[in-house]
Amino acid sequence: MSAELTPPLPETPPRTSYLTAGYGVKSWLLTRDHKRIALLYLASITFFFFLGGLFALLIRLELLTPEGDLVQPETYNKLFTMHGIVMVFFFLIPSIPTVLGNFFIPMMIGAKDLAFPRLNLLSWYIYMVGGLFTLWAVVHGGVDTGWTFYAPYSTVSSSTHVLAAAIGIFITGFSSILTGLNFIVTIHTMRAPGMTWFRLPLFVWSHYATSLIFVLGTPVIAVTLLLVALERIFHLGFFDPALGGDPVLFQHLFWFYSHPAVYIMVLPAMGVVSEIVPTFSRKSVFGYRFVAYASVAIAVLGFLVWGHHMFVSGQSVYAGLFFSLLSFFVAIPSAVKVFNWTATMYKASISWRTPMLYAMGFVGLFTIGGLTGLFLASLGVDVHVHDTYFIIAHFHYIMVGGAIMGYLGGIHYWWPKISGKMYPEGLAKFAAFVVFVGFNLTFFPQFILGYLGMPRRYHSYPPEFQVLNVMSTAGASILGFGYLLPLAYLFWSMRYGKDASSNPWGATGLEWRTTSPPPTENFPVTPVVDWEPYEYRPKTEVAAVG
């Protein structure tokens, strides 16, 4: 069977790419090109990722011994708070949408840019201003409320920089809202001729679902943090019972956003996996429509399960029942996705390249993360494991095992398109392996610790928990090394890497039907789409080749 998978592009003479379209700081800081803005985000979130990672490292070092002997308790509390705030609000939430989404949504739908390029640049500036507030809080002594800001501790008890951190998150929220708005309008209005809704790559579907959460959920966290600030400054009684408020109200408001925010983190990673698996299987996604609808179902149901964070908070038993049931429902579309990705690999032609390794890692780790979520949705078991290391392990399987594996897979997958260079394959495979091993060694022991009853956010702990903590710390150091490798070799490849062809993986998406790196306008001629998504039948012509 001969496979003219994707027609070779006529190798056009070197044209200006978006990377060479302008030089100098101004050409970057005032750019309206979605691809350049994506790179601005890439640099910023990489900084925050390693900052958050540094906090994690110190946390793990403190937990090497049962005694609180490395840092003071105040410092430890600030470390896990800043780790959470930086990783959640400044890395995980923006990560895939603002870098890969920003770069590839317009390219995947055959557009020249997002609908509102200036708004896109503004989003990055807003993100940076929010980030600076948070950095100010870090430098001036930090904040110790936990990333969850639970009242009344955050409003009356903590004497740290709660306001600066809250303002930082408040501001950054607007960047999310604007990005979500931009994606929604772009996906609705800027699809190329022939690019119908059910020809959209699943990456675009999952970003559409994510954008809905951005737009509908983020205002709630903004308002909640505003109420915290008002109570702190003006002693208006919202949450503090001494002022007539209700502390449990805070938890309802906080989780109304922050549970959907989990899906903000993982839906885009699912989108990445939905691109990588068919490409390296050379096969259409199994059950395309089910995977697409599952994204939307997750986004909608995700708004109705916040109360499962509050089974021991004293909320009504019947409310608990309701939230438990809905939490089981939201597990179903996630399960459907996992089964469909796996089925896609059946009778496929699987190439063991780095992105595929990350995608397979994602499927395995997300499965464990999702299944342990069922433990937490089960009321009787949640009471025991709530606020223990079981929770920590569970959500790191989702956010690190899921979201970050997806992110790294996506970065490797699209790196040839972004940079025009190939990354070193052997080293990259090795790094993927190190990340996988380090990750499991870090977080698997924490499930056992959690069921044993070790509470989270403990600066010191009873000695019987030490062995598992030592394993976890050992794993974290391996994981940290695994994360430094791509940072090093991707930089290296920008200068020394082999030039990438337009479509090194033989993928079907529109983003592969233009040069690597793409020109500023993405496509010299607007493409016309007359094929189905992930269609790997031999095709000898494609409508729009520049």
Next chain:
Amino acid sequence: MRTDFPLFPDSASTIAPQVDHLYFYLLAVSAFFSVLIALLVIVFAIKFRRRSENDLPPTIHGSLLLEAAWSAIPLGIALSFFVWGAKIYFTMNRPPDDSLQVYVVAKQWMWKLQHADGTREINELHVPLGRPIELKMTSEDVIHSFFVPAFRIKKDVVPGRYSTAWFQATKAGRYHLFCSQYCGTNHAKMIGWVDVMAPIDYQNWLAAGGGSGSLAAAGAALFQQHACNSCHRPDSQARGPNLEGLFGRTITLSSGRTIVADESYIRESILNPTAKLVEGFQPIMPTYQGLITEEGVLEIIAYIRSLQHPNPASGTRMLPPTNRMPAPNRPGQEPRGPEERKPVNEGEGERERNP
């Protein structure tokens, strides 16, 4: 570093095996699906690896039957988790009627525990084996959470309200009591112990260390001291509702609503008296916010609870043992304030005003 390390927690309450059984079921199902997915991914990745750059696998668009199967089967299994988990949760939230009451006041960063006979402890709770213990808990400052892993119970301790948890220990021993809701600097030091003792040892312990008066007696003293009795009297000229037989009764508010007079209601009526006014009374009671500590409020509640009508049906379960020997404070016990140290020698029955 210890080389003996546990992988599974002690199981020392009636609830613990129930939680564990559901946990094992969840583990089995999770292990099955994790291994299934992992095996499929690995087997496919090897069996269907790319053999030539010209491979072109067959197009398979999907299968409605498969999609239906792998939606419906997980849903069915999930619903079994739901029902089982809910059943345990209901048990956890329904303390048995014959429970011993223990009052818990949490503050940064300690647990203050009061037994019905007035015995106080800090960061250490002694309980008898085989008796259900009901915890009525509140916090003086921020949210804490009462967590005993060996019992598989956990409940947030929230300022401004009472939360309830209960357990019945099945194995004598000493078990960790953790604060599991982050509460500030020394959160990790807010650790105590639950000592489960054979009933006879527990009685001896109470007798040896015991309180110098029941909680209800301390509450009666506070009731006098704050002149509550000048309005809350059983006669017809009383400006406040008669409190005898109040506890647990359904009362009608001035708004027409009815409400059960439980701990939370009485607490609110002391600290914010006009919030829920009883029908037929004027909003004239001043607030006692800031004048009475959380422990004082609990004592007054214990006192009001003791003011049952004669021949109470089930109202006696709270009655503390009488004729206690006064004993000096032991280390680890909170010193008692002067007004609380007033000797109160009358038994419960003698305080009944309406014989």
